[in-house]
Amino acid sequence: MFFDLVYLADIRFPGGTSTALFYELRAAAKAGLKVGLIPVASPILTKSRPPNLKLLNEIRRTKTTIVPQGVTPQCRLCLAYHPTLLDGQLKQVPRFKADTFALVAHQPPLNRFGEKAYDADQLSRVAGDLFGHGLTILPVGPTVRQGFEAQGLSAQLSADDWLNLIDVNDFPICDNREIDGPLVIGRHSRPGREKWPDPEEAVLAYPENNRYQFRMLGVGPEYLSELEKIPSNWHCLPFTTQPVSGFLKGLDAYSYFHSPAWIEAFGYCVLEALSAGLPTVLPNYFRDWFDDAALYGTPSQAPEHYDRILDDKTYRLEVSTNARKFASARFGLEQFEERFEKLAGKVHNLHAAGPSLKTRPPRQHVVLAVTSNGIGLGHLTRQLAVAKALGPDVKTVFFSLSEAVKVAQKMGHLVEFRPFHRRLGCRVDDWNDFFYRELRDALSFYRPELVSFDGNTPYSGLLEAISDYGDASSAWIRRGMWRAEAPEISRRASHFDLVVEPGEVAAPMDPGYARIGSDHLVHTDPVLLVDQAEMMTRATARRLLDLPQDATLGLVQLGSERNSDMSFARQAIDAVLERNRHVHFVEIKSPISPDYDREPNERYHRRTAYPLGLYLNGFDFAVSAAGYNSFHEFLASSLPTVFVPNKAPEMDLQETRAEYAAKAGWCLTCDTDDPFNLEGCLDEILQTQTRQDLQEKCRILSEGWRGANQIADYFAVTAGLPTGSFSGRKRIGA
Template sequence: MASSTPVPAIDTPTVDVLDVSDLRFAGGTAHSIAEEIKAQHNAGYSTALIHLNGPLVAKVSPVNPSIRHEIEQGHAELLVRGDPVRARLVVIRHPAVLQDAADQLPPIEAEHVVIVANAAPHDIDGHEHYRPEHVHRIAQRLFGQEPRWAPIGPLVRKAITSRVPPSALMESDWVNIIDVDAWSSPRSDVRGDQPVIGRHSRSSPQKWPRDAETLRAVYPVDGSWRVQVLGGAEPAEALLGQLPGSWDVYEFGAMPPRDFLAGLDFFVYYHDPRWIEAFGRTILEALASGVPAVLPPHFEELFGDAAIYADPGDVRRIVDELYADRDAYEKQVKRATAAVRARFGYEAHVARIAGILGEQPAPGQAVTPATENASPQLPQAGHAEEPYDARPRILFISSNGSGMGHLTRLLSYAVRCAPEAEPHFLSLSQAAHIVGSFGFEYEYLPSMTATGLAPARWHAYFAESVLQTIDRIRPTAVVFDGTWPYEGIPAVREAYPDIAWVWSRRGMWKPGVGGDRLSKAAWFDVVIEPGDFAAPADRGVTASSNAERVGPVTLLDVDDLDERAAARAALGLDPEPPMALVSLGAGNINDTSDDVGASIAALRGMGVQVCVTRPEIAAGADNHHDVHVVRTYPLSRHYRAFDLAISASGYNSFHELLRFGVPTLFVPNRATALDNQAARAQYAAEQRLAHQLPSVSVDAAKPLLAELMTHGAQMVEGVRQLDPGNGAADAAAHITRLVPNTSAP
C-alpha cells in the first residue's frame, strides 16, 4: 500500500499527472480519462496511469480500449510493476475505487492530490458506493496531505458538499472534456419527412424513464418520429411490452458513437428521475458532434445554453418546431458548439491543470510545464513495436473461493508452464491483481455475488466474458480451477471446439456432498486432482472418481524459501524473539472468546510474539507491540520466520505449513460449503504431524502450543515420509501436453 511518507529512490521517475482509477470502466469515465491524456500530451504534460481493481466494474478487458490506444500511442505510461513514483498532480477518478482498492497502490510522492467525484455516493436504490469522509481519510493517510475534491457536475457537488471539509472542495467542477473537432459530424441539408431522434447509453433501468407515459412522450411509439437507440433498450421493452416498429435498436458498442450521432437530427436523453446523472458523457459527445440535445431541466446548470431543456410533455412540440425552422436549428448547433468548446474543450482542461500546478497558460496556447529541472521521462509503452510472441497461450480461469486457493493453484501451474507457453489469467477473485506481480496478463471477472446478477444472467455473462477473452488472446488451452464448473462453459466449448479444457479440482470434499458436480467432468479433456497429505481420510465423492492425480500442489518449493534472518527482515520482524503466525481470518485480537483473540492471548502468555495475516483483525493492534500485521504474497516464502503457526486447514495453508516444516495448531473452518477442513486437520493430528482444535480457548491451546514449541520440529519432520513432492510440475506437464508446440516441463 502507498505510504503517507513515501521515500522514493533518487532515480524514481517523475510525472506531471498521475491518473489513478479502475481503467476497465466501460463508459464516460474511461473516455474522459483518454481525452484528458490527449489534452495533457498536446500541452506538453507527461501522464502516467495506475490501474486499481475497483468494486464497480463488470468488464473483462483489463484496460478500456480508448485508454489502451493512448498508451500505445505513447501519450501515457501504464505503471504495472508497483515501483515508487513521483507526481506533481495525482488525479483519483471515482472515490469508490480508492475506498476499496487503496492497498493496491505503490508508494507515491505527490505535490497535489485531487479526488474526482464521478458519481454521487448513493445510487437510486439507496446503496452507498462510497463514503466521502472515509475516502478523505484514506487519501490523507496515503499522501500525507489533505486532498481536494472535484465534483464532476452540480448534482454531485450537492451530494457531497456536506460530507467533505469545505476547504477541500474545489470551486469549479471537474467537467469532462472532449475534442470538439474530432467529434464534429457535418450533416446533409436534405431532410426526411420526419425527424430522427436518438439516444446513446448503457441499457440500465436507471438510464431510462421510469414510467411508460414519460417514455412515450419523449420517445414516440406511434411512428411519427424515427427513434434510434445505441446501447440496447431492454428497460423500455419491459415498460412497453414490446419495442415499436419505428425504433431501431443497436447493442452497446455495435457502432462508433460518432457514426451513430451523425445520423440523428436530435439527441433526446431522459432517465429515471431518482437517478443522479453525474455528468452525461454521451450528451457532451452529441453536442460536440453538432446535433441539438433535448434534456431534462436539471441539466441546464451543467450544460447552460449548449442544450435545450424541456419537461417530457413539451419534447414533441420543441422538436417539431425546431425541425421545421432550419435557421433556428442551425443557430442552436452553432451556439452549442461554441459553448462546448469554451467550457469542455481541451483548452479548458489544460487551464485547469495549470491552475492547480500554479502555472499561467496564455489564452488558447499549450502550457509548457514549469518543472524546475527536467523530469526523467517515464519509459513509453511501445506495445505496437513489441515483437510478436509466437508461444502458444494458455488461459487460466479461477473461481472465487473463500480464500486464495484457486488462484494460487493456477499460479503454481502457470509458473511451471512458462516459458514454453504464455499464461493469461481470468479470475473471479478480487485479488486478481497479484497475478501481475508474476509477470502474467490478467483480467478480473466479477463473481455472481459481486455483480448481484441472478444465476441465469450471470452464467450468460460469464460465457460472454470468456468468449471475449478467447477472441482477444486466442489460447490453445483453458485451465479452470474450482469445485463447480460454470454453466456457460459448454457454450464456450461449442464456439471454440478446438481448444483443450482442463479441470483442476482438489479433493477432500465433505462426505455425501457435490456428487452432481462430477458429471461436469464430461465438459473437459483432462481432470487434474492435486494431491492431499490427508488423502487416506478422504471420504468425499471425488476419492473414487477418474482424474489425473498429482502430488500436493504448492506455489513454492522448499528451496524457494528465505532463510530465517532474511525472512524476518523482509517482514520487518524482530530477529530474535520466538514468533508465531496466526492465520484464522477475521476476528478481534482482544476478545478471548474469539478464536483469533484466544490464540493471541495464549501465545502472549507464553512470551511468543504474534503475526496476524488479515488487516481486518488488527482492531486494537496498535496497543500491543507484539502483534504484527503481515500481508505479503506469497507469505509462504517467509515461513522460516515463524517458530509455529495457528491456522485454518484449507488446502493451501495446510500443505504449505506442513511441507515447509512449520509446527502448526490447525483450527478447521467448518463453515466451508465443500472443503472438509475438519477431516484434514484430524488426520494430521492422528498422524502426529500437527495438533488440532475444533475451536480455540486459552486453556485448551496453551499445552498444545507448548508442545509445538518444544517438539513441533520433530512432529512436522514426519511429513517427509508422506510427501511425494510438489505436484505442480506434474500438473503443468499434463497441461502442456495438450498445447501444440510445447514439450512437457
C-alpha cells in the same frame, strides 16, 4: 520516473469515466505535459472486465507511460480518477510522490433515493493513511458538487469544477438537411437500466407519431420487455464499441431522458451530441451544465421541441450552431492547460533529473507462463510469442505440462516441467492436489506480477494456487473454435483478471462455444511467433536445413499424430513423388513426435526446426494440419498450403477453419473423410499459377497482424509491467 501529471485510474470503466480520461490524455499531450498512469483496480468492477480498448489505444497514441509495479513516480500533480479508487480494501496500493494530490469525482456519493454509491466520509482518511496526502475533491459538475455539499463535505471541494473535456473535431457537424420525412431523433448510452426512462415516461418523451423516428443505440432486451408495446417508430440498436460519431451524423436531433433513480454526474452522451451540432432536448436539471446550448423540459414537453425543430429550419440551424460553439468554448481541449497550472502551480521542471526515489533497484518483473500439455505446440508457441513481445525487462518463466517445453529453454527461458495426470496414471483429483502444491511453491519462489495460462481448461489446481497466492494478476489466453459447448469450463473465465481470445481469420465460422458464460474478453490480431522481417531468405533457409537449392520443396507438417492417423496423407505424398521427379518433400518433426528410423525416400527428408516460421521462405508449398499456429503462420508467410484438418474430438474445429480459408481463396483443403482427394490437391498446388494465386490472396490478408504485441500491452496495463507501447521504449520486433 518524473512526470508533470500522474493518473491513478482503472482503465476498465466502460462509460463516461474512461471517455473523460481519453480526452484529458489527449489534452495533456497537446499541452506538452509528461504523463504517467498507474493502473488501479476499482472494487466495483468485476475481476474479469478487460481494459477499455478505445482508452488503451489513446494511451498508446499519446505516448502515456504505464508506470511499472515497484516504481515510485514523482510528479507535480497526481489525480485519482474515481472515488472508488480511494478504498481501504484496494488489492494493491499504488505508490507515488506528488506535490499536489486530488480526486476527480465522476459520481455523486448518493443516488436520487439516498443510497450510497461509495463512502464519501472515508475518502479523506484513506487519502491520508494510504497516500500521505490531504484531499482536494474535484467534482465534474454541479450535480456531483451538490452531492458532496449535502454530505457536509464542502470544505474538501475545489472552488472550480473539473469539467470533462471533448475534442469537437471527432464529431463532424450534422448536415442540417432539408427534412421531407420524419424528424430523425436519436439517443445513445450503455444498456444499463438506469440510463433509460421508466416505460410510462418513455412513451411521453419518445411517442409513437409518424412525424418522428427514434433511433435508440444501446437499448437492451430487458428494458424493451418492460414496455407494454414497442412503438413502431422506435429503431432499437445494440450497444457498440464503434465510434459514436457515425451514429450521430445520421440524426436530425437528439433527446436524452433517463430513469428517475439515476443522477447523471455529467452526461458525456449529451456533450457528444452538442459537439455534433445536434439540437438536443434534455431534462431541466441539465441546464446547470449546458446553459442555453440545449432545450429543456419534462418528457411530456419534449414533443413540443421536436415539432419546432422539424417545422422551423432557421431555428434548427440556430440551435445547431449554438450547440457546437458552446461545446468547443466550454469543454474544448484548450481548457486543460490553464486548469492544470492552476491546480499544480506554475513551477515547471520542479524535479531535477536524477536517480530513482528507490534506494535499491527494483527486482526484475516476472510473468509465469503456464501451458497445458496439448497434442502439439500451439499453447507453448503462443506463450513464447507473448514472452518475446514483453521484451527484456520482463522475465518469463515457463511452468508447463508440455514435454516440448525444452524449446523454450533453448530460446533462453527458465522452464519447469510437470507431467499431466495421463502420463502419471493418477486420478484427476489427486493430480489437481499435486499441481496445486507444485504451482503454489513456484508462485512463492518466482513472485510473478502476472500468471498467464494458455490452455483449453483452467485446472482447479491452477485456479486454487493463483487465488491462494493472491499477489499476482492472472490471464487466460484461450483460442476459439471450440468443437462443443462446455459452459462449466468457459465460465471459469470469471477467475481471471484478463481473458484473451487470439485473432482467428475464420472467426465468421466460429460457433462461439468458448464465449458461453464469459461476460468479458478481449480480441486481438492473430498471434505469430516469427515476424516476416525475421524470416530467412529462400537460399539461407535451404542451406541451413541442408536441402537442395534448385528443387521444388514441399513442407510436410502433420502435427504430432498422437491422436490422428495421417497414413493416407503419407500415401498420397509417396504417389506424388513417384510422378514428379523434381519434387522433394521435407517433413518437419515436432519435438514431441515419435522418432523414425530412416528417411523413406531420397527425396523425402526429415528435419527438426523451431521456430519453423524462420524457415518458411525456403519452401514452395506445404501440406499441413490446420492447427491454430501453423494455419496462421503459413497464411501470414503467403506459403501455398494444402490443409489436412485433424478432426479428433479433443481438437478445435480445424476442418471449419480450413474450409473457410479455402472458400476465401487462401489455401486448398482436403477432408480426411475423402483421402483420395488429397492427390488431386497436391497435383493442383504443384501448378505454378495456383501457387501464385494463393500467394497473392494471402499477401492482402496478413498485413499488420500484431496479436502478440497486443497481448503484451494488455499484460502491461493489467499487471503494471514495463513493456510495449506504454514504456517509452521501442519493442523488439515491432
